[in-house]
Amino acid sequence: MNPAPRMWPDISGIAYGGDYTPEQWPREVWDEDVRLMQEAGVDLVTVGIFSWALLETSEGVFDFGWLDDLLDLLHANGIRVDLGTPTASPPAWFFARHPDARVIDRDGTVMGFGARGMASHSSPAYRAAIVRIATELARRYGDHPAVVLWHVHNEYGVPVGEDYSEQSVQAWRGWLRERYGTLDALNAAWGTAFWGQHYGEWDHVGAPAAAPSVVNPAQRLDFHRFTDHQLLQCFIAERDAIRAHAGQPITTNFMANQSWTTDMWAWAREVDVVADDHYLWAADPEGEIGLAIAADLTRSVGGGAPWILMEHSTSAVNWQPRNVAKRPGEMARNSLTHVARGADAVLFFQWRASRSGAEKFHSAMLPHAGTSSRVWREVVDLGGKLDRLDEITGSRVVADVAILWDFESFWAQDLEWRPSVDVTHAAQIRCFYEQLWRDNVTVDFALPGHDLSGYRLVIAPAQYLLSTADADNLNRYVESGGTLVVSFFSAIVDENDAVHEGGFAAPLEPALGVRVEEFLPLREGDSARLTWGGSEVSSRAWQEDVVVTTAEVIARYADGPGEGGAAITRNRHGAGTGWYVSTRLEADGVRALLAEAYRDAGVEAPDHPAGLEVVRRRGADADYLIAINHRDTSARLAADGVELLSGATVDGEHDVEAGGIAVLRTATPSVQGGDRPADVNP
Numbered sequence: 236m237n238p239a240p241r242m243w244p245d246i247s248g249i250a251y252g253g254d255y256t257p258e259q260w261p262r263e264v265w266d267e268d269v270r271l272m273q274e275a276g277v278d279l280v281t282v283g284i285f286s287w288a289l290l291e292t293s294e295g296v297f298d299f300g301w302l303d304d305l306l307d308l309l310h311a312n313g314i315r316v317d318l319g320t321p322t323a324s325p326p327a328w329f330f331a332r333h334p335d336a337r338v339i340d341r342d343g344t345v346m347g348f349g350a351r352g353m354a355s356h357s358s359p360a361y362r363a364a365i366v367r368i369a370t371e372l373a374r375r376y377g378d379h380p381a382v383v384l385w386h387v388h389n390e391y392g393v394p395v396g397e398d399y400s401e402q403s404v405q406a407w408r409g410w411l412r413e414r415y416g417t418l419d420a421l422n423a424a425w426g427t428a429f430w431g432q433h434y435g436e437w438d439h440v441g442a443p444a445a446a447p448s449v450v451n452p453a454q455r456l457d458f459h460r461f462t463d464h465q466l467l468q469c470f471i472a473e474r475d476a477i478r479a480h481a482g483q484p485i486t487t488n489f490m491a492n493q494s495w496t497t498d499m500w501a502w503a504r505e506v507d508v509v510a511d512d513h514y515l516w517a518a519d520p521e522g523e524i525g526l527a528i529a530a531d532l533t534r535s536v537g538g539g540a541p542w543i544l545m546e547h548s549t550s551a552v553n554w555q556p557r558n559v560a561k562r563p564g565e566m567a568r569n570s571l572t573h574v575a576r577g578a579d580a581v582l583f584f585q586w587r588a589s590r591s592g593a594e595k596f597h598s599a600m601l602p603h604a605g606t607s608s609r610v611w612r613e614v615v616d617l618g619g620k621l622d623r624l625d626e627i628t629g630s631r632v633v634a635d636v637a638i639l640w641d642f643e644s645f646w647a648q649d650l651e652w653r654p655s656v657d658v659t660h661a662a663q664i665r666c667f668y669e670q671l672w673r674d675n676v677t678v679d680f681a682l683p684g685h686d687l688s689g690y691r692l693v694i695a696p697a698q699y700l701l702s703t704a705d706a707d708n709l710n711r712y713v714e715s716g717g718t719l720v721v722s723f724f725s726a727i728v729d730e731n732d733a734v735h736e737g738g739f740a741a742p743l744e745p746a747l748g749v750r751v752e753e754f755l756p757l758r759e760g761d762s763a764r765l766t767w768g769g770s771e772v773s774s775r776a777w778q779e780d781v782v783v784t785t786a787e788v789i790a791r792y793a794d795g796p797g798e799g800g801a802a803i804t805r806n807r808h809g810a811g812t813g814w815y816v817s818t819r820l821e822a823d824g825v826r827a828l829l830a831e832a833y834r835d836a837g838v839e840a841p842d843h844p845a846g847l848e849v850v851r852r853r854g855a856d857a858d859y860l861i862a863i864n865h866r867d868t869s870a871r872l873a874a875d876g877v878e879l880l881s882g883a884t885v886d887g888e889h890d891v892e893a894g895g896i897a898v899l900r901t902a903t904p905s906v907q908g909g910d911r912p913a914d915v916n917p
């Protein structure tokens with residue numbers, strides 16, 4: 236299946252701006268806002284996201300006067316609008332009228348009013364209300380010349396994802412009937428013979444609410460799928476209501492870095508253009524790597540098409556334990572990294588800092604300190620930089636390595652009672668990604684069932700849930716010449732969270748030439764050593780008892796419970812190679828492992844200085860090298876072309892200043908990496 240055709244809002248160049256909440260300010264401030272937006276080069280603002288109470292003052296009573304004025308003002312000043320539907324925050328009157336639409340959490344707490352967060356995704360009253368407000372907005376503004384994009388809701392899945400209300404439980408039973416047809420099929424899929432959970436009537440099947448012990452993991456995995464489905468149905472209902480009256484592209488903002496409540500692959504097929512919100516985790520000393528992961532994932536779910544960075548922050552956020560401010564230059568580096576990895580729009584939360592409310596300590600483009608501030612000066616400077624990069628819009632990132640990222644595997648793997656709390660899907664992805672990042676090898680993400688034939692190298696980090704069909708796809712990928720690296724705790728369960736027959740990792744035995752007999756997790760803080768050729772490398776958290784069938788043993792455990800056993804193996808299968816690593820390697824081990832895998836796969840790691848992040852976007856007539864210097868000294872980039880930010884001609888080498896950025900237009904190499912089908916998202 237091909238991805239939906241992508242549409243881009245009617246703006247030339249890289250869009251620049253942010254969330255705009257003028258309803259929090261007196262009318263005269265709006266005039267100052269548009270003047271300053273022009274000064275900063277802002278050309279796209281998102282409005283209306285939390286304005287339901289002001290737009291529909293009581294059920295069916297609308298007041299669009301202020302929004303009419305606002306859109307006209309923005310249009311008159313050349314600023315385009317991404318018009319939000321306000322359904323992430325229903326008004327007080329809605330909950331007063333429909334108390335049963337309130338969300339109930341897993342512990343049975345009924346969610347109150349006074350914050351934000353949608354009503355129950357399964358409430359018929361909520362569904363009717365969101366369609367009503369979306370329809371009214373689309374009718375009124377579908378032809379407004381300022382509106383170039385529709386922004387449905389806000390960040391589905393947070394702060395409200397799972398709902399245990401009666402309406403949700405009713406819908407859940409309907410969803411299960413649809414999925415399984417019969418109770419026999421449900422009982423089999425959930426393995427309800429265990430702990431005597433057999434169901435004899437549909438009405439006895441409940442949501443997996445808090446219970447005396449661990450709730451059936453297959454039931455919890457299904458409830459996750461159901462939640463995602465219900466949220467997506469809410470999006471589709473609004474999207475279709477808008478489409479009936481408006482022709483602009485429609486999107487919603489994903490959270491590739493924060494919440495994996497929704498299956499971005501499935502959602503990306505339903506939006507016209509993919510959009511993402513990204514906030515650095517202050518506790519992560521290398522937040523730029525997390526940022527790169529999120530950006531690559533966002534691009535990948537959209538099949539490689541340009542995407543919108545819908546929100547990020549100019550400096551600190553307000554909701555982490557310690558909200559670390561960005562240092563000079565960091566905002567621009569963050570922004571240009573998103574651009575390097577495929578974004579054609581750079582937007583922030585938010586335009587002007589709020590004086591009141593829960594987010595008053597969140598940074599903004601226009602901070603409380605006003606225009607005589609560092610942040611404002613950097614905002615204006617960034618607007619200028621983006622203006623000089625118009626020609627790179629529409630170009631595409633080149634990658635010939637893929638990492639598997641499957642949301643269902645996340646949902647299943649991170650439930651309770653797993654062999655070790657030290658093994659999470661996200662940490663394993665990060666572990667491999669980090670080394671690829673340091674090697675400046677650009678990565679796409681992919682699902683295990685995708686057509687992977689365009690990638691030279693595919694990495695499967697702790698791909699715990701893997702259906703037999705997807706495992707067959709990976710086996711075929713290797714057989715026909717691909718290089719596959721699989722880490723421990725992969726191919727353990729099927730789509731029902733049931734252990735594969737034949738044992739752990741058995742479905743991948745053709746590609747890997749191994750099976751796993753037993754997990755050997757280490758105690759907290761313990762590490763172990765591997766003998767690899769003449770040297771030793773360290774690992775932690777995990778070992779396995781690996782049964783080698785056709786593979787060659789590359790490294791063995793020098794100590795730990797698996798002492799003497801196979802730690803790393805390499806298997807020839809058909810025309811390709813399957814690597815298996817049964818432990819959590821430290822960085823030096825990952826580096827060595829990937830160096831071998833690059834060799835097998837014919838992947839070339841470019842030779843850039845450490846700390847200089849370089850990504851290539853390929854346009855119709857040229858390539859663009861975007862270089863971000865994370866060091867506090869300058870770094871030399873070997874290239875020929877024109878540096879677009881300065882206009883300088885580059886002949887052989889270019890010094891990227893400490894903490895600086897360079898964007899080079901350069902010739903497309905005659906031997907091209909990334910020669911692969913344009914869209915890999917089926």
Ligand code: GAL
Pocket residue numbers: 389390512514546552553584594597
């Ligand atoms: C986002 C949200 C915004 C704002 C922002 C603060 O998750 O969409 O409305 O709350 O966080 O960082």
